[in-house]
Amino acid sequence: MTIVESSGLPADVYSAKCPTRQVIGHIASKWTVLVIDSLLQDGVLRYTDLARRIEGVSQKMLTQTLRGLEADGFLTRTVHPTIPPRVEYELTPLGRSLAEPIAALRVWAEDHINDIERARAAHG
Template sequence: MENNLRKFSEVDNCPVRNVLDRIGDKWSMLVLLVLGESETLRFGELHKSIGTISQKMLTVTLKTLEADGLVKRTIYPQIPPRVEYELTERAESLLPLIHNLVDWAEKNMGDIKQARMNYAMG
């Protein structure tokens, strides 16, 4: 089987780095957030819902999340195919922490933008 997943092997022994590589990549948290808002979503629905992700990256992000046991993939043998994605319990336990980050962000984004503007002015 070819390996379409992200590489993490270098950091096997560092728990912090391990986690941050997993959920701190470009798309994983966003996919988890969106999946957390519905019972199940099909590939195309996820794609539309996120909007800015490419099909390719959605594929590899979902595969990685599935491999980590954070997403469950159910395939219905139809043509055209129907594949549904949903969060696992493990992911449900992670979701509140991500929501906390989002809340923090919403609270602080204004100030951060201001800080960034000031910084840019020199």
């Protein structure tokens, strides 16, 4: 059993008080999944590379997602002292530990999209 250091209580995602609930919400975000998967596939990426790769993400959402991932320790942000500054993002070991579950989710979604679209069409 994992104990949450900040509270001394057992980790329990079903408890509203447990910080694991926030982590699940953050990791389950579509933008988080896409950012982490992009970095898993490509390694170090600049903000503009991520924005181009992840179609449909707004500047605001990408910035919020990157800040949250950095705050949670999933990625590092490196600012290079150039003009203009060059900012790069790279997964930490903690972020890379999500490789298997996120890759599995991506593969599952791609493998089952036709079944889901048929179900949606049948539902009306």
